[in-house]
Amino acid sequence: MTVTIKDVAKKANVAPSTVSRVIANNSTISTKTKEKVRAVMEELGYYPNVNARNLVNNHTNVIGVIMPSATYAPFHNPFFPEVLRGITTQANEQRYGLYLSTSQTDLDILEEVKEMVYSRRVDGIILLYSTIADPVIDFLLDKSFPFVVVGQPPEQLKEKVFFVNNDNVKAAKMVTEYLLLLKHKRIAFVGGRRDAFVTIDRKNGYIEALETSAIQIDESLMVYHDEIFEGGEKAVIELMSQKNPPSAMIVTDDLMALGVLRMLFSMNVSVPDNMSVVSFNNVLMSKLSTPPLTTLDIHIHELGYKAAQMLRQCILDPKASPTSHIVDHHLIRRATSRAHKEIST
Structure with missing residues (x-):
């Protein structure tokens, strides 16, 4: 009964x-x-009819989470499980479920977001990427649909969009200054996708630090590859084939950095004796690598938690003025960085 x-x-x-x-x-x-x-x-073993209650309240108690397209292999990168863990922690506290996007291309992402909005499948959306001229943001703003960006929205939209981010310019500048203090002068920058704001901001911080120290900018030391293991390997081949290779590398992602370490090892380039490597994210594998990675902890879990918390506020108060939250960062020094030794000839 x-x-x-x-x-x-x-x-x-x-x-x-x-x-x-x-x-x-x-x-x-x-x-x-x-x-x-x-x-x-x-x-008594009573379970509420959630669907019926949601129809009455005009809510689904579900939030959509939009990953980068499968072209960029997001499920290979431990950043995303960790940011999802932060989102899930907050969603569980508020008894919200998650609807995860699995689109294959950027165009598919836009179509899936449209379907979510028009069908009222979700109450709000979290975007786990931010790129130049993203049509998804324009669409969501046009429909006045609650959403939060993990990352930086376009400059002209900052006053219109809720977002959670790190100060990536400041972070990259700090990492570059750290290597400069270790007497490195030829410092390479290994970035991810070129149209991603995280890549753009970190490159700007890197350049700012070099200019402040009167180090001439060398475009050949800035390379860009997919944020996967193989991307790091390709970056090393590109940089080490130069007549005057770098003595240090700033890698924008830990997973890429593992590829960097593996390729350097295969080339008999000793880390950190002959090459220093500093990365970003501080995922678990960074401390388990050989040698353990010097990396910048960007508090990924907090990024996800704050994004879900902010989205909840957007849903409850659709007329709220957009706000932003900057999550702090700190450098974790491990075994892949050391003072540069000039090689005498």
């Missing part, structure tokens, strides 16, 4: 409307009453 909301109300000695408010986690209901009603629900 099916247990109804009336059965729960009778057993808990409250009105059916009180049970409904407990299910909705209404703040007007005392903690004591909530605990009593929930205990009865568990005892």
Whole structure:
């Protein structure tokens, strides 16, 4: 026999409307009453009809999470499981489910986002990437649909978009200054996709630090590859084939950095004796690499948690003015960086 909301109300000695408010986690209901009603629900094996309640409230209690297109192999990069863990932590606290995008191309992403919005499949969206002239952002703004960007939106849209980010210019500048203090002068920059703001900002921070130290900018030391293991390998081949290769590399992603280390090892280039490597993200594999990576911890979990928290506020207050949150960073020095030794000839 099916247990109804009336059965729960009778057993808990409250009105059916009180049970409904407990299910909705209404703040007007005392903690004591909530605990009593929930205990009865568990005892009787009552499970609310979520779909029916969502139809009444015009909410799905689901948020969409948009990954970069499969072209960039996001599931190969541990950044994304970690940022998803942060999103999930907050979503679980608010009893929200996740709808994860699995689109293959940038065009597919736009079409899937349109379907999410028009079908009201989700209450809001988190974008886990930010690129120049992204049509998804323009579409969501046009439809006044709640969304948050993990990263930096285009400059002209900063006052219109909710976003969570690191100060990537400052972070890259700090990493470059660290290597300059270690007496490195030929420092390479290994970036990801060129149209991603994270790549653009980190390159700008790198250049700013070099210019401040009166180091001439060498375009040949700036290379760009996919943020995967193989991308790091290709970057090393490109840089080490130069007549005057670098003595240090700043790699914009830990997974790429592992490819860098592997290729340098195969070339008998000792790290850190003959090459220093500094990376970003501080995922688990960075401390398990050989040697362990010097890397910048950008607090990935916090990026996801704050994004989900911000999206929840957007959903509850659609007229709220856009805000931003900058997550801090700090350098973790391990075994892939050391002072540069000039090779005498």
